[in-house]
Amino acid sequence: MANHVVLLGDSIFDNGPYVPVNETVSDHLSAILPAGWRSTLLAKDGAVVSSVAEFQIHRIPQDTTHLVLSVGGNNALSVSAYMLGQKANLIRDALTALSRPLLDFAEEYAR
DSSP: OOOEEEEEESTTTOOGGGSOTTOSHHHHHHHHSOTTOEEEEOOOTTOOHHHIIIIIGGGOOTTOOEEEEEOOHHHHHHHHHHHHTOOOSSHHHHHHHHHHHHHHHHHHHHO
């Protein structure tokens, strides 16, 4: 049986707009895979955890043998933008405010 690697997630894998031609993660992966292996890029720049489940997982090819997931950076960026706008007089208050988005992320990622 031939091996088939599928990349899921965000721009960590779908990095074409940010690197020179022929220097993407997919390009590098294809160059180092053993003979007979293949790869498929399902990751999309801008994806968040929920979009992997909603738009990528159902597209995983039937013959996939290996999944690689990198997602969460865009979730963190949106939380950080929200958190930077918050005020806290005590570190305790800042950590409490941060705990809800972290718990939400953990729950979403687990799903």
